[in-house]
Amino acid sequence: MIMDYKQAGVDIQAAEQALDKIKKMVKSTFSPQVGEQWGNFGGLYKIDENRYLVASADGVGTKLKIAMDMNIHDTVGEDLVNHCVNDILTLGARPLFFMDYLATGKLNQQCFVDIIKGITNGCVNNHCALIGGETAEMPGFYSPGEYDLAGFIVGEVNSSKILGSSKIKFGDIVLGLSSHGLHTNGYSLVRKIFSDHHISWNQTFPGLKGSLGENLLKVHKTYYPLLKSLLDSDSLHGLAHITGGGIEGNLSRIIPSGLQAEIEVNWEIPPLFQLIEKIGEINKNEMFKVFNMGIGMIVIAGEDKQTEILKHLTDHRGEVFKLGIIKSGRKKVELHL
Structure with a gap:
């Protein structure tokens, strides 16, 4: 049987349709400081005449399931940081700081330490400060040994150095x-x-x-x-x-x-x-x-x-x-x- 992503439970087209439905609501929250670059890999927020903050959030997805199956937890945190860093990099931003969110049914101390070890490795390698985060224990919500992980990053870029469609030219x-x-x-x-x-x-x-x-x-x-x-x-x-x-x-x-x-x-x-x-x-x-x-x-x-x-x-x-x-x-x- 020929397999595709939709059969595995992920419908990219449906997700894109859902995003189209929320655009108007999201844009209703914008202030004049928000950069008009909807759909990019990060969000832009102007802090003065020459600088923008660039922010992004992401997760590791069901790669976590394989980490749980193999009882290897010291790599997924680094995955998380690197993914977020790459996203804001596409706008020309240098990372400033990072925050994490870890949710689980009951906290396993060694698993927690291994995850944070990966996050700190990623932050050190990308010259990015880990300034805080949230660890949520939610009994009954996750099966034993399961957890989810998300990350939030903020970087900075000079307004004249923002990368993207405005700079791309014929012949590039x-x-x-x-x-x-x-x-x-x-x-x-x-x-x-x-x-x-x-x-x-x-x-x-x-x-x-x-x-x-x-x-x-x-x-x-x-x-x-x-x-x-x-x-x-x-x-x-x-x-x-x-x-x-x-x-x-x-x-x-x-x-x-x-x-x-x-x-x-x-x-x-x-x-x-x-x-x-x-x-x-x-x-x-x-x-x-x-x-x-x-x-x-x-x-x-x-x-x-x-x-x-x-x-x-x-x-x-x-x-x-x-x-x-x-x-x-x-x-x-x-x-x-």
């Missing part, structure tokens, strides 16, 4: 930065596939280093250390964090009207994604809608800056791929599989 180049596996998206589909086939997280497969579960728990990569020194230059025009919705769904969020991104799938798809596609009998187009497929961040830059940026990325041990170019079109992404 499109580069892709490699991911560390699935990051934090697609896990509901993955869990259903391997559960239906009675495959243990401890099982090993050719092409994967370590067990299946260890590969699925690889930490969501942060791109801030790699890109931070470029933020004050005029080299970068746009960044897209490739999360739920894949390359097309996320890159299209920053493409301006009258232009489109032409993307060639010219990189080798990592073995983990190939394994998921094969065992789940998932259509190739569905794979690219659900997963990052080996590309965790997309960089858009001026063609005249290509050599400079490629040198910077390779000098800093970044694995980068030349994916395509920005052309005239109808505000979309053409993904050539």
Whole structure:
């Protein structure tokens, strides 16, 4: 049976329709300080003539279920921080501070310490202060050993350095930065596939280093250390964090009207994604809608800056791929599989 995300319980189209229904309500709360960039990876709030705060909130999703199954809890906190940092990075922001929310039925002290260890590792690596959080014990709400985790980040960007659709131009180049596996998206589909086939997280497969579960728990990569020194230059025009919705769904969020991104799938798809596609009998187009497929961040830059940026990325041990170019079109992404 061919599997897709909707059959696993996640309906991306329905979620997008729900967001359309709340836009008017959300915008009714806006003050003049709120940046008009609905649909981006973070929210903008003007604090003076030259600076904006950039805020975002996210979770780790059902990747937590695999962490619980394997009793490995010291990575999901780092996933959380890195995901949030990447989201505000797409607007050119540097992280300032982070807060977390942990909810569980009954607090397990060692599990709690391991989770916070991951969060602090993520904050240290991204030069971000963990200034507080909330730990909620809710007996009867969660099954024994279960918990949920969410994070909230605030960063800062100079108004002249905000990245996004206003800076993206015809002829710009499109580069892709490699991911560390699935990051934090697609896990509901993955869990259903391997559960239906009675495959243990401890099982090993050719092409994967370590067990299946260890590969699925690889930490969501942060791109801030790699890109931070470029933020004050005029080299970068746009960044897209490739999360739920894949390359097309996320890159299209920053493409301006009258232009489109032409993307060639010219990189080798990592073995983990190939394994998921094969065992789940998932259509190739569905794979690219659900997963990052080996590309965790997309960089858009001026063609005249290509050599400079490629040198910077390779000098800093970044694995980068030349994916395509920005052309005239109808505000979309053409993904050539």
